[in-house]
Amino acid sequence: xxxxxCIAKKRIFLYFFSAVITATLxxxxxxxxxxxxxxxxxxxxxxxxxxxxxxEEGVSEETHANLLNKCSALIEELEYGCxxxxxxxxxxxxxxxxxxxxxxxxPVYEIILKSKNIYSKTGGAFDPTVxxxxxxxxxxxxxxxxxxxxxxxxxxxxxxGSLALPSDSYITAFSSLVGxxxxxxxxxxxxxxxxxxxxxxxxxxxxxxxxxxxSSVAKGYLTDGLKKIVEDFSVKRYYISIxxxxxxxxxxxxxxxxxxxxxxxSPSREPFGEAEISLKSVSTSGTYEKSYVYxxxxxxxxxxxxxxRSADSDIVSAVVVGDDGAECDALSTALVVMxxxxxxxxxxxxxxxxxxxxxxxxxxxxxxLKNVAKSYVYRRx
Amino acid sequence: MKNRASxxxxxxxxxxxxxxxxxxVVAACFSAGLPNSSAKIAEVTLKGEIxxxxxxDDRRAEVYGDNAVKKSDNVIIIQSEAGFNEITVDFDARxxxxxxxxxxxxxxxxxxxxKGAIICAPHSLVIKLVGKDDSVKVG
Numbered sequence: 378x379x380x381x382x383c384i385a386k387k388r389i390f391l392y393f394f395s396a397v398i399t400a401t402l403x404x405x406x407x408x409x410x411x412x413x414x415x416x417x418x419x420x421x422x423x424x425x426x427x428x429x430x431x432x433e434e435g436v437s438e439e440t441h442a443n444l445l446n447k448c449s450a451l452i453e454e455l456e457y458g459c460x461x462x463x464x465x466x467x468x469x470x471x472x473x474x475x476x477x478x479x480x481x482x483x484p485v486y487e488i489i490l491k492s493k494n495i496y497s498k499t500g501g502a503f504d505p506t507v508x509x510x511x512x513x514x515x516x517x518x519x520x521x522x523x524x525x526x527x528x529x530x531x532x533x534x535x536x537x538g539s540l541a542l543p544s545d546s547y548i549t550a551f552s553s554l555v556g557x558x559x560x561x562x563x564x565x566x567x568x569x570x571x572x573x574x575x576x577x578x579x580x581x582x583x584x585x586x587x588x589x590x591x592s593s594v595a596k597g598y599l600t601d602g603l604k605k606i607v608e609d610f611s612v613k614r615y616y617i618s619i620x621x622x623x624x625x626x627x628x629x630x631x632x633x634x635x636x637x638x639x640x641x642x643s644p645s646r647e648p649f650g651e652a653e654i655s656l657k658s659v660s661t662s663g664t665y666e667k668s669y670v671y672x673x674x675x676x677x678x679x680x681x682x683x684x685x686r687s688a689d690s691d692i693v694s695a696v697v698v699g700d701d702g703a704e705c706d707a708l709s710t711a712l713v714v715m716x717x718x719x720x721x722x723x724x725x726x727x728x729x730x731x732x733x734x735x736x737x738x739x740x741x742x743x744x745x746l747k748n749v750a751k752s753y754v755y756r757r758x
Numbered sequence: 759m760k761n762r763a764s765x766x767x768x769x770x771x772x773x774x775x776x777x778x779x780x781x782x783v784v785a786a787c788f789s790a791g792l793p794n795s796s797a798k799i800a801e802v803t804l805k806g807e808i809x810x811x812x813x814x815d816d817r818r819a820e821v822y823g824d825n826a827v828k829k830s831d832n833v834i835i836i837q838s839e840a841g842f843n844e845i846t847v848d849f850d851a852r853x854x855x856x857x858x859x860x861x862x863x864x865x866x867x868x869x870x871x872x873k874g875a876i877i878c879a880p881h882s883l884v885i886k887l888v889g890k891d892d893s894v895k896v897g
Contacts, residue, residue, distance in 0.1 A: 417818075637894065
């Protein structure tokens with residue numbers, strides 16, 4: 378009888394102990410995932426694009442809050458500096474006459490330097506001074522939401538959302554304002570300045586000055602800045618996406634991020650192909666992103682400074698993968714302007730980056746793509 | 759000796775049964791019950807074409823084409839020749855419902871997305887859960 382009692386006591390004890398362990402395991406895991414923040418975090422809006430941070434690893438509530446604060450602060454600072462519509466340094470610069478200069482922040486100074494680098498590497502295909510033309514053709518921020526004609530050259534929106542073509546006199550005039558060579562930076566006594574050279578142009582009694590828009594390079598630059606902030610918090614497994622067109626992909630458990638490239642021809646944004654990418658900046662530009670057709674003429678936001686019109690390009694979309702987000706961003710725009718032949722030559726020479734060029738029927742890629750859409754001919758380059 | 763053996767044996771089987779049961783409970787919790795493990799995306803198709811995607815984890819919705827419009831961050835209106843449908847999303851609960859329709863019968867308004875799909879047959883509109891998409895979209 379005594380033996381039986383001992384055995385029973387041991388059994389009860391073992392059951393109880395196991396139940397406690399099990400409950401602790403469950404509660405511990407449940408509690409862990411509740412107090413850890415992960416997934417998509419909305420960081421703010423930058424130059425009309427949504428900025429998201431996607432955390433694969435969980436962070437504490439405190440880290441999450443600090444991260445959000447630092448990232449939001451950077452976004453606000455850059456938005457103010459780069460926006461053509463605020464009272465920040467770029468907006469002030471755009472209002473200057475030839476021969477004048479204005480103080481700029483260090484980030485804007487850096488963006489201009491990187492822009493100059495890509496301007497020269499691409500033979501001027503990337504040129505921030507196309508801005509007056511971008512506005513003329515209806516692709517600046519003024520046309521993002523409820524557009525009302527304000528400038529002498531503005532046209533009413535047609536029923537289908539298109540705009541009548543601008544007159545040749547404006548196209549010619551604003552083309553004369555293109556020329557990134559006439560914009561220069563300098564440093565004096567620890568301050569940075571942006572200087573404008575060259576005269577403005579007068580059309581129908583109104584004078585227009587040379588003006589820059591940094592939105593084709595600033596988003597990539599912002600991903601570089603956000604990356605530094607995230608990694609300062611020792612977070613490694615994440616990615617940053619600005620409007621899905623400028624990204625930084627960090628690490629991912631199990632390898633790299635399955636990156637799907639949106640097919641320009643798909644209304645529901647299906648991918649044309651997929652690649653595994655990590656620890657790289659990715660930028661894309663395409664003629665399909667913002668466009669309209671007026672009387673059979675396709676007008677899109679990638680303006681060719683050499684012609685004063687939307688780039689007449691066989692490249693519908695270009696993707697650039699590299700280490701510097703600002704460079705990738707500027708290059709993706711330049712490559713669309715350059716067209717396929719020049720872009721392929723560029724890709725052959727500048728091998729520190731990876732490229733994907735999509736035309737109406739073909740995909741050229743230095744990256745190995747999988748699940749390639751059957752409507753394209755896929756060529757590895 | 760014989761008595762002791764015959765008393766102990768039945769207990770041993772019960773022991774194993776209890777431990778197996780506990781292990782099964784833990785396994786079930788890991789695979790199904792914990793938050794973040796059943797992330798969802800809802801795809802809305804009109805006549806077979808995708809017109810909207812609702813990322814229930816990421817708290818955002820995307821609309822495509824001319825038939826779908828976001829009335830607000832969590833309300834989508836689908837308008838086609840067949841008729842009108844309104845989808846309301848509760849991102850906190852990671853849940854969505856068909857909150858209005860001008861179809862005859864309005865059966866879709868009473869359907870539960872967690873059963874897999876909401877179907878408005880007269881309008882050829884289907885909302886279904888498609889499971890977590892961990893890939894990054896570029897473009």
